Amino acid sequence: MTRRELLIKIAKRAWWLLFLYPLYRFIGAHRFRPPREVRISQGLAVGEHLVEEDFVLFQTQNGPYAISRTCTHLGCTLNLLLEEGVFACPCHQSRFDLNGRVLSGPAKRDLPLFEVKPMESGKGYVVLLPAKVL
Amino acid sequence: MYKMGALTVSALFWALLSGVIVAYQYEVFQPFVSTVAMNTLLPFGEFFRSLHYWSAQVFLVSLLWHTWERLGDAASYAHRLTRWAVLSGTVAMGVLALFTGYVLKWDATGRAAGHIAENLLLSIPGLGAPLNRFLVAISEDGLMRVYAAHIGLSLALWWLGTWFHTKRVGFTYKDGLVVLFMCFLLSVFVQAPLEQGSLEPAIIKGPWFFLGIQELLKRLPPFWAGIVFPSVPVLCLSLLPIAHLRRMCLAILAFWCLLYAMATLLICFA
Numbered sequence: 001m002t003r004r005e006l007l008i009k010i011a012k013r014a015w016w017l018l019f020l021y022p023l024y025r026f027i028g029a030h031r032f033r034p035p036r037e038v039r040i041s042q043g044l045a046v047g048e049h050l051v052e053e054d055f056v057l058f059q060t061q062n063g064p065y066a067i068s069r070t071c072t073h074l075g076c077t078l079n080l081l082l083e084e085g086v087f088a089c090p091c092h093q094s095r096f097d098l099n100g101r102v103l104s105g106p107a108k109r110d111l112p113l114f115e116v117k118p119m120e121s122g123k124g125y126v127v128l129l130p131a132k133v134l
Numbered sequence: 135m136y137k138m139g140a141l142t143v144s145a146l147f148w149a150l151l152s153g154v155i156v157a158y159q160y161e162v163f164q165p166f167v168s169t170v171a172m173n174t175l176l177p178f179g180e181f182f183r184s185l186h187y188w189s190a191q192v193f194l195v196s197l198l199w200h201t202w203e204r205l206g207d208a209a210s211y212a213h214r215l216t217r218w219a220v221l222s223g224t225v226a227m228g229v230l231a232l233f234t235g236y237v238l239k240w241d242a243t244g245r246a247a248g249h250i251a252e253n254l255l256l257s258i259p260g261l262g263a264p265l266n267r268f269l270v271a272i273s274e275d276g277l278m279r280v281y282a283a284h285i286g287l288s289l290a291l292w293w294l295g296t297w298f299h300t301k302r303v304g305f306t307y308k309d310g311l312v313v314l315f316m317c318f319l320l321s322v323f324v325q326a327p328l329e330q331g332s333l334e335p336a337i338i339k340g341p342w343f344f345l346g347i348q349e350l351l352k353r354l355p356p357f358w359a360g361i362v363f364p365s366v367p368v369l370c371l372s373l374l375p376i377a378h379l380r381r382m383c384l385a386i387l388a389f390w391c392l393l394y395a396m397a398t399l400l401i402c403f404a
Contacts, residue, residue, distance in 0.1 A: 024264070027267060028267045028268075031275075070249070073356070074250040074253040074254065074351065074360075075249030075250060075252060075253045075273075076245075076249055076338065077242070077334070079334050090242075090246070090334075090336055090337050090338040091246050091250065091340075091348065092352045093337075093352060105352070106351065106352055106353075131274070
C-alpha cells in the first residue's frame with residue numbers, strides 16, 4: 001500500500017473525528033450562573049431552626065448560621081435528626097454533628113457553611129448559596 | 135427457547151416509543167412536578183409512564199440474559215475484537231440509559247442517584263470533569279444533560295442493536311407483540327415507582343441494578359466502588375474473544391457476579 005492510499009484509507013475511516021473537537025467544546029461549555037439568594041422572611045428565636053431544601057438555618061446566641069444539607073461523600077440530601085443532634089445521610093449513612101463536623105460513615109469532609117445576612121427590613125435572613133438550576 | 139436478542143430489540147423499540155410519548159408531557163425544568171402530573175392528572179399518564187418503565191426493565195433484563203447466553207460465541211469474534219468490544223459496551227450503555235431515566239423522575243431517590251453519579255464521575259482523575267459535563271453535571275445545569283444523555287444513549291442502543299449488530303431490525307411482528315403484551319400487563323397492574331414530594335426517607339435505596347454498588351460505596355472510596363468495580367465486567371466481557379485470556383476473564387466475571395450478588399443481598403437486608 002502506498003502512502004497516498006494509506007492516507008486516503010485513513011481519511012475515509014476517520015473523517016468523523018474532525019467533529020469531536022467542536023462537539024467537545026460545545027458540550028463542555030459552561031454558562032455563567034450567578035450565586036443564589038434564598039430570602040427567608042420569618043425571624044427565628046435563639047435555639048430555633050428552619051429546614052430548607054439545601055440548608056438548615058440555626059439561630060444561636062452568637063447569631064444565625066446556615067449549614068449545607070448536601071453530603072460531602074456523594075451529594076445526597078441529609079436528614080436532620082434533631083433528637084439525636086445529627087445530620088444523617090440516607091444513601092450511605094454518613095453522620096455529621098450540628099456544626100457540620102463528620103462523626104461517622106464514608107464522608108471525609110465537614111459540611112460547608114453558607115453566608116447569612118440579615119434582611120434589609122430587619123426581620124428575616126438572606127442566605128447566599130452557590131449557583132444551582134433545580 | 136425464545137430468541138433473547140429479538141426480545142431485547144423489541145423491548146428497546148417499545149421503550150423508545152413510550153419514551154417519545156412521555157416526553158410530550160415531561161418538563162426538564164420541572165421534572166418532579168411534571169412526573170407527578172403525569173401520574174395523577176393527565177389521562178393515561180400513569181399508564182404511559184409505567185409502559186416506558188417496564189419496557190426499559192424488560193430491555194435490560196433481556197439484554198443481560200442475551201449477553202449471558204452468547205458468552206460462548208466470544209471465540210468466533212477473535213478476528214473482530216472491536217465489534218465484540220462495542221457489543222460488550224452496549225451492556226454498560228443499557229445500564230446507563232436506565233440509570234439516567236431513573237434520575238429524570240427527580241423524586242428523593244432520583245435526586246440522590248443523580249448527585250451520586252455526578253460525584254462518582256468527578257472522582258475519575260482527568261477524564262472525570264468532561265465525562266460529567268457530557269452525562270450529568272446536575273449541580274450546574276440541572277437535568278438538561280441527563281435528559282440529553284438519556285435520549286442519546288437510547289438512540290445509540292437502537293442503532294447498535296439493529297444496524298450495527300444484525301444489519302437489520304432484529305425482531306418480528308410476533309416478537310413485538312410478546313413484549314408489548316408483557317409490558318402492557320405490567321403497566322396496568324404495577325405502577326412505575328415515584329415517591330411523594332415531601333417524603334425525606336431515612337434510607338434511600340437506588341435502582342435494583344445499582345444496589346450492589348451503593349453498598350460498596352459505603353465501604354470503599356467512590357472511585358474504586360463506583361467506577362473501577364463496575365468497569366471490570368465490561369472489560370472482561372470485551373476481552374473474552376482473546377483465547378489465552380478467556381479462562382481468566384470468565385473466572386473474574388463469575389467472581390464479580392458473586393461479589394455483586396452478595397453486596398446486593400447485604401443492602402437488601404440492611
